Amino acid sequence: xxxxxxxxxxxxxxxxxxxxxxxxxxxxxxxxxxxxxTSCKAxxxxxxxxxxxxxxxxxxxxxxxxxxxxxGSRLGIQISCEAGWLKNLPPNSADALQEQLNTMVDKxxxxxxxxxxxxxxxxxxxPRQIKEG
Amino acid sequence: xxxxxxxxxDSKTQAxxxxxxxxxxGLKVSxxxxxxxxxxxxxxxxxxLVVLDVKLPTMDGFQVCRxxxxxxxxxxIPIIMLTEKTSAEATMTGLxxxxxxxxxxxxxxxxxxxxxxxxxxxx
Numbered sequence: 001x002x003x004x005x006x007x008x009x010x011x012x013x014x015x016x017x018x019x020x021x022x023x024x025x026x027x028x029x030x031x032x033x034x035x036x037x038t039s040c041k042a043x044x045x046x047x048x049x050x051x052x053x054x055x056x057x058x059x060x061x062x063x064x065x066x067x068x069x070x071x072g073s074r075l076g077i078q079i080s081c082e083a084g085w086l087k088n089l090p091p092n093s094a095d096a097l098q099e100q101l102n103t104m105v106d107k108x109x110x111x112x113x114x115x116x117x118x119x120x121x122x123x124x125x126x127p128r129q130i131k132e133g
Numbered sequence: 134x135x136x137x138x139x140x141x142x143d144s145k146t147q148a149x150x151x152x153x154x155x156x157x158x159g160l161k162v163s164x165x166x167x168x169x170x171x172x173x174x175x176x177x178x179x180x181x182l183v184v185l186d187v188k189l190p191t192m193d194g195f196q197v198c199r200x201x202x203x204x205x206x207x208x209x210i211p212i213i214m215l216t217e218k219t220s221a222e223a224t225m226t227g228l229x230x231x232x233x234x235x236x237x238x239x240x241x242x243x244x245x246x247x248x249x250x251x252x253x254x255x256x
Contacts, residue, residue, distance in 0.1 A: 024219075025241045038213075038234035038249050046224035046235070100221060130252055 003121075005078070006068040008033045014052055014081075015061050023052045023064055027079065030066040031122075034077055040128045047104035047120060048079055054097045060085020069121065076106070076123040083110060083118035135161040136181035136255050141171035141197060143189050147238075151184060151215065154243055158256055168192030172200050175207045182255045183207075184246075185232070187216040187223065195230045202231030211253040215246065 165171035
């Protein structure tokens with residue numbers, strides 16, 4: 001099913017290690033706006049921090065884009081970035097990063113275009129939502 | 134009546150700062166300086182919330198969290214881990230241990246802590 005981008009839409013410029021903290025904070029905020037509960041926000045923030053840290057290690061300055069995503073009746077969050085820097089990582093590190101991210105989000109996709117893009121998707125299912133009241 | 138919070142933190146300076154923040158939003162805070170003391174305090178007088186550091190002497194915060202989530206008297210108490218251990222592995226270990234939130238001690242920590250308290254129904 002087609003995914004459609006929805007608000008919130010946020011971006012973080014990644015230039016130095018301070019930006020890891022900002023990316024983590026932005027992920028928590030975006031996830032909170034979409035209704036993710038506290039532990040999911042922490043999990044997503046950790047995934048974003050891991051991605052950003054590896055991006056910087058590989059010299060991949062750039063931007064991280066965070067937005068809501070909808071597919072049919074499902075809502076979620078998508079984090080995306082250009083991923084040309086992945087080729088600068090040793091193959092085992094690139095694999096380890098993807099493996100690690102796969103344990104924290106629902107889907108990690110590498111879109112082979114020029115430049116390649118990486119998308120992380122995390123769906124907002126029932127147990128992941130903030131409990132009302 | 135103010136919600137009671139048990140803060141498990143070995144650094145006196147950090148314990149003081151976190152206590153100030155929590156008392157500033159109307160919570161009543163008691164402090165334990167290591168894991169075993171924290172577990173004993175939580176079981177003997179269950180608080181409304183536990184705020185737990187990871188790096189503790191004797192027993193680390195992950196172990197404390199697991200013990201509290203297994204004990205019938207404390208398993209339903211929300212636990213926020215507030216820590217300098219920010220890696221993805223540490224975060225996942227904390228959440229797997231049963232923590233309701235895992236907040237890095239960075240410049241956004243106070244704001245995230247307050248938001249988390251609201252979402253967990255403590256405020």
